Amino acid sequence: MTAIVGINGIGKSTLLRTLGKVQPPLSGEILVNKKPLEHYTPLALASEISVVLTEPIASKNLTVLELISLGRQPYTNWIGSLDEQDRHKIKAAISMVQLEALQHKKCYELSDGQLQKVMVARALAQDTSIILLDEPTSHLDLYHKVHILKLLKHIAHETKKTILYTTHEIEIAIQLCDKMLILEKDRSSFGEPCELIRQQSFERLFPSDTITFDPTSGSFKII
Numbered sequence: 001m002t003a004i005v006g007i008n009g010i011g012k013s014t015l016l017r018t019l020g021k022v023q024p025p026l027s028g029e030i031l032v033n034k035k036p037l038e039h040y041t042p043l044a045l046a047s048e049i050s051v052v053l054t055e056p057i058a059s060k061n062l063t064v065l066e067l068i069s070l071g072r073q074p075y076t077n078w079i080g081s082l083d084e085q086d087r088h089k090i091k092a093a094i095s096m097v098q099l100e101a102l103q104h105k106k107c108y109e110l111s112d113g114q115l116q117k118v119m120v121a122r123a124l125a126q127d128t129s130i131i132l133l134d135e136p137t138s139h140l141d142l143y144h145k146v147h148i149l150k151l152l153k154h155i156a157h158e159t160k161k162t163i164l165y166t167t168h169e170i171e172i173a174i175q176l177c178d179k180m181l182i183l184e185k186d187r188s189s190f191g192e193p194c195e196l197i198r199q200q201s202f203e204r205l206f207p208s209d210t211i212t213f214d215p216t217s218g219s220f221k222i223i
């Protein structure tokens, strides 16, 4: 599990959206399983990569169960009939994110945090080897942030999935992620959080007259 961090406007969402083929690359080339991203058909890509963006969903009139079921679209037939395996994956995703009690509610009835959990569950139901999430925990309280991220990390380790997410919650990412990508204006650093701490990469993120980084606790201090 890898977190992409960096100041506002540095390009975290742009990178994530480009990796998910939601927008074309500004430059360069992206290879997924050694194959250029542009060679994937939308259907082939949907069984390889799931993307959870920050935009509000258009289909809030669906129930939670219906929305999560849409994650199975790459695998269903042309009328979208769900088979036994689809139903199993959907049920497992609902259970992992603890949404059983909300599954028959309409999405417009949910809080922003509950909706974020639904979108994570939809990605889990899609069951791809790569999951990209743009600020997936921004509306969640501390407990639910940690719960979702620990769950994603567990899934990444158990099922060997790659989970890449953008976040401003750097201290949580330092504690939970296997790797981090720090985007800066003229450079980027990638590695294990402890290695990035050793390289003093977090010190450079914010102006030091306002915020400093304490490498011992792995946290930021306000001056």
Ligand SMILES: Nc1ncnc2c1ncn2[C@@H]1O[C@H](COP(=O)(O)OP(=O)(O)OP(=O)(O)O)[C@@H](O)[C@H]1O
Pocket: 006, 007, 008, 009, 010, 011, 012, 013, 014, 015, 026
């Ligand atoms: N590599 C790049 N080259 C040129 N422009 C870029 C690049 N990456 C991002 N941008 C532009 O910078 C702007 C901000 O990018 P983006 O929304 O990805 O930042 P962000 O790090 O996700 O910001 P925030 O933390 O505020 O959500 C966008 O207009 C985007 O098009």
